[in-house]
Amino acid sequence: xxxxxxxxxxxxxxxxxxxxxxxxxxxxxxxxxxxxxxxxxxxxxxxxxxxxxxxxxxxxxxxxxxxxxxxxxxxxxxxxxxxxxxxxxxxxxxxxxxxxxxxxxxxxxxxxxxxxxxxxxxxxxxxxxxxxxxxxxxxxxxxxxxxxxxxxxxxxxxxxxxxxxxxxxxxxxxxxxxxxxxxxxxxxxxxxxxxxxxxxxxxxxxxxxxxxxxxxxxxxxxxxxxxx
Amino acid sequence: xxxxxxxxxxxxxxxxxxxxxxxxxxxxxxxxxxxxxxxxxxxxxxxxxxxxxxxxxxxxxxxxxxxxxxxxxxxxxxxxxxxx
Numbered sequence: 016x017x018x019x020x021x022x023x024x025x026x027x028x029x030x031x032x033x034x035x036x037x038x039x040x041x042x043x044x045x046x047x048x049x050x051x052x053x054x055x056x057x058x059x060x061x062x063x064x065x066x067x068x069x070x071x072x073x074x075x076x077x078x079x080x081x082x083x084x085x086x087x088x089x090x091x092x093x094x095x096x097x098x099x100x101x102x103x104x105x106x107x108x109x110x111x112x113x114x115x116x117x118x119x120x121x122x123x124x125x126x127x128x129x130x131x132x133x134x135x136x137x138x139x140x141x142x143x144x145x146x147x148x149x150x151x152x153x154x155x156x157x158x159x160x161x162x163x164x165x166x167x168x169x170x171x172x173x174x175x176x177x178x179x180x181x182x183x184x185x186x187x188x189x190x191x192x193x194x195x196x197x198x199x200x201x202x203x204x205x206x207x208x209x210x211x212x213x214x215x216x217x218x219x220x221x222x223x224x225x226x227x228x229x230x231x232x233x234x235x236x237x238x239x240x241x242x243x
Numbered sequence: 244x245x246x247x248x249x250x251x252x253x254x255x256x257x258x259x260x261x262x263x264x265x266x267x268x269x270x271x272x273x274x275x276x277x278x279x280x281x282x283x284x285x286x287x288x289x290x291x292x293x294x295x296x297x298x299x300x301x302x303x304x305x306x307x308x309x310x311x312x313x314x315x316x317x318x319x320x321x322x323x324x325x326x327x
Contacts, residue, residue: 040288043297047304082311083322091307102296110293117292 046099250283 042050048065056064076082254262266272288298311318 036290036292038292040291040294040297043288043295043301046296046300049301080319080322083318085318085321106296110295114293 046102 044050044053053065056068060067077084251262266276288294288301
């Protein structure tokens with residue numbers, strides 16, 4: 016359960032990144048005496064001061080028997096010489112081995128860090144590409160909108176054309192009806208006129224017209240003969 | 244900095260008794276002092292990238308001296324100057 020009322024990360028201090036270890040430790044001379052002691056005595060006594068102090072103290076301890084020489088002194092001397100010889104001979108090898116171990120650890124940690132950074136970078140790139148794709152979606156919607164508008168337009172035009180055709184058909188029908196009616200009226204009138212004219216022609220007029228036609232024909236044939 | 248916050252090596256000889264009067268001798272104070280001394284020793288000689296034999300050799304030498312000091316009575320009994 017996370018208590019959200021507790022403030023997190025309020026101080027400046029943070030545990031990471033840890034500052035790196037110093038390269039070399041404090042200087043120590045002869046393995047037991049730190050260098051600060053020699054520096055402390057240097058202004059007053061020069062370089063040989065601490066050594067004179069050491070010799071004097073050693074002789075004082077030996078003479079006053081504050082340090083007692085017994086069998087353990089010989090054992091200590093042998094052990095010390097063996098230790099010094101071992102350090103001088105195998106020191107560098109052990110140091111190189113330890114350095115190699117350290118190097119391997121550092122390399123693996125660094126590899127992990129690099130891998131993590133790479134994977135995160137790849138994730139960032141993918142995300143950016145997705146964002147770019149989202150931008151393109153507006154174009155997709157525009158194209159779809161255009162398509163739909165076009166469909167609507169064509170549908171509207173089709174229907175307009177249909178309406179026009181239907182109206183034209185109806186108007187043509189009306190026109191055809193009117194022409195038919197007029198034609199029928201004309202025909203009827205012509206027939207009626209002809210009938211009346213034929214009825215009005217009496218036999219007397221028929222004979223007179225035939226005789227006139229014969230006379231005309233004779234006159235025409237005479238003129239035709241003359242022309243020939 | 245003020246006197247009671249300076250480490251021992253930076254205190255001058257004349258101010259030593261005032262410095263001793265300011266440091267706390269309660270168990271927590273002594274424990275804190277021991278812990279600080281140990282951590283500063285570790286940080287200086289042990290927790291480094293390339294430490295030599297100096298780190299442990301000084302500890303062993305100190306141990307030798309301490310043990311000699313504790314057993315001085317036993318040593319002096321076998322010495323030449325002891326009345327036997």
